[in-house]
Structures are given as C-alpha cells and as structure tokens.
Amino acid sequence: MTLKVIGAGLGRTATFSMKFGLEHLGLGPCYHMSEVFTGARRNIPLWIDAINGKPDWDTIFQGYQSTTDYPACSYWRELADYYPQAKIVLTVRDPDTWFDSVSKTIFSKEMNDSLAGSPAEVMMQGAIFRHFGDRINDRIFMTEWFENRNKEVIDTPPRKGCWFTPRKWVGNLYATSLTYPYLKPLSRGLTAVMNLTRPPARKGEFPLIRKRRNVLPETISGN
Secondary structure, three states: OOOOEEEOOOOOOOHHHHHHHHHHOOOOOEEOHHHHHHOHHHHHHHHHHHHOOOOOHHHHOOOOOEEOOOOHHHHHHHHHHHOOOOEEEEEEOOHHHHHHHHHHOOOOHHHHHHHOOOHHHHHHHHHOHHHOOOOOOOHHHHHHHHHHHHHHHHHOOOHHHOOOEOOEOEOOEEEEEOOHHHHHHHHHHHHHHOOOOOOOOOOOOOOOOOOOOOOHHHHHOOO
C-alpha cells in the first residue's frame, strides 16, 4: 500500500475533518497525529529518525493510504518526492483564528508541559516547534509565518508540468479553506480526479469537526 493523498495543511486547519472525510471516500486508513500517539512506542522513534534525516516512510505509513495533520504535514515536500503519484491537499484558514486555535491546544503551555522530558517532546520539537524558536506566542510572527508557509506550498513548482490554483485541482495539487462549503467540493474533486467509486452520500460527509481536545496525555499514558 502506498500513500495516495498527502495532507500539507498544518494542524488546526480541519485536518481531523479531513481524516474522516478521506476515510469515508475509501482513501483510508488516514494517518493523523492521533495515530502517532495511539501507537507511541512504535511511532515516535520512527519520527525521531525522520527528524534526524533517516526517514523510513514505508514503515511509518505501512497500511495507510493517506495522511493529514502533524507531523507528516511538516514533511509534505519529502513525501511528495517519495510518493510522486500522490495528490497533495493544502487545508488553510484565517491566520488569526489558526493562531487562536493552536495557542489553546497543541501549542499551549499545558500541552507542552505534559510532554516535558519525553520522546514525544523531542518529536514535537523537531517536527513542529523548531520553526518558531521562542516566538510561539508572538501573534504577528506566527500569523505571518503561517501565511508564508502556505504560500510556499502553493508556489512550489509542480511535478510533471502540473500547476495549482486555490480551491481547484490543477494537476496534483488542491487547496481548500476550513469552511464546509469548500470541503464538500474537495470530496467531489477527489472522487473525480482519482477515479474513485464514491460511497453512498451521507449526512455530514466531510464533517467539520471543531471540537478542541487534548488527546496526547491520555494516549501516551497507555503506551
């Protein structure tokens, strides 16, 4: 099994919604940060190896058809090179609401304190926080970084002559905002561009899951 969809969107840009939507379309299992911590003893050392320049992508994503969220989104470029046939989906949202969301969840002091001294802290630092230095609480810096990073994804020269326009498939790339009206066309777009046999429509397809929850402490404690 090989990755067919690579989620380049950062955490808190509807990546959990994307996971369930991709799985509904038959593009699952989808690898999300929740999978990392569910099998922490196996997965975290693999990601630390990747951070140190020794990735084993086939082992990390064994049994998965798609990926979204951290830590994989930090390596979207490497994954695109390794899985050249995969489609790349960039989920985005308003930079200020993104900053508000991550500040209360995955970037919060409570979250970071819960990981202190653990291998998970090493993984999070290497895959996520290394970009920010000591400016993780600086709204102006963080929102500008968010915008520039997404622009970098969009502006990356396409493979095999493909190009990219936000909210529209051109070649292998697609971008969508957090809001549901754009997630629904993505569902249609993936179905068409990948020649999927689409499952029966259901209420809540590509559901927009807004619930903020801290999954790390409870999953780490059991591994």
